[in-house]
Amino acid sequence: MRFDVLTLFPGMFPPVLSDSIIGRAQAKGLLELNFINIRDYTTDKHGRVDDYPYGGGAGMLMQAEPVVRAFRAITADLDYRPVCIYMTPQGQVFRQETARRIAKDFSHVVLLCGHYEGIDERALEEIVDFELSIGDYVLTGGEIPAMAVIDAVSRMIPGVLGGQEESFREESLYDGKLLEYPQYTRPEVFEGKRVPEVLLSGHHANIESWRKEQSLLRTKMKRPELLEEET
Ligand code: ADE
Numbered sequence: 001m002r003f004d005v006l007t008l009f010p011g012m013f014p015p016v017l018s019d020s021i022i023g024r025a026q027a028k029g030l031l032e033l034n035f036i037n038i039r040d041y042t043t044d045k046h047g048r049v050d051d052y053p054y055g056g057g058a059g060m061l062m063q064a065e066p067v068v069r070a071f072r073a074i075t076a077d078l079d080y081r082p083v084c085i086y087m088t089p090q091g092q093v094f095r096q097e098t099a100r101r102i103a104k105d106f107s108h109v110v111l112l113c114g115h116y117e118g119i120d121e122r123a124l125e126e127i128v129d130f131e132l133s134i135g136d137y138v139l140t141g142g143e144i145p146a147m148a149v150i151d152a153v154s155r156m157i158p159g160v161l162g163g164q165e166e167s168f169r170e171e172s173l174y175d176g177k178l179l180e181y182p183q184y185t186r187p188e189v190f191e192g193k194r195v196p197e198v199l200l201s202g203h204h205a206n207i208e209s210w211r212k213e214q215s216l217l218r219t220k221m222k223r224p225e226l227l228e229e230e231t
Pocket of ligand 1: 087088089131132135137138139140141142145
């Protein structure tokens with residue numbers, strides 16, 4: 001799977017995405033990440049990429065030209081058009097099901113990160129297929145949302161998680177639909193608190209049903225709305 005990120009701040013990405021599972025996925029060739037600096041595509045001699053909004057109002061807008069030129073530079077050598085997703089609080093809220101669908105339906109995704117007060121509407125009309133928000137709050141730019149999308153989608157790609165995690169992930173019950181059950185590791189007693197007896201019993205069926213029950217209980221207590229939703 002390939003992600004190309006269009007951003008004014010390409011340096012934000014490698015420190016976050018070069019380590020751990022996402023770093024290994026790239027090393028294994030399962031994932032290709034490219035960070036493209038929109039500023040490299042301005043024709044302004046001072047390297048300017050923003051300007052005042054027509055009609056007035058607070059802040060600056062990203063200009064259409066460098067954004068569209070950056071996108072066209074990606075697609076120039078391709079015989080297909082990659083899907084382009086704009087990260088904005090105006091988009092559909094990104095959920096586990098969205099991550100699953102992107103991983104399944106697309107092999108090449110362009111993520112467009114806005115800054116300042118947004119991007120000239122004509123660039124969005126020209127290149128964007130759909131918009132995603134990572135939640136109902138406003139960040140200073142689309143970079144952190146893009147990283148969240150890359151991370152959540154990449155772990156759905158076969159081979160990216162280790163064998164055990166992968167089979168766990170495929171049990172859709174625990175992947176975005178129910179909260180995880182409580183987990184324990186050694187020691188058996190920590191500051192007087194014992195690990196629940198059933199987990200020490202070696203009785204797999206009992207362990208399984210205890211975990212399911214705990215998952216349901218936790219979801220009911222902490223996130224009851226998850227049980228009412230369809231995804
Ligand atoms: N850009 C700024 N805030 C955002 C959010 N919540 N989701 C996606 N992109 C954004």
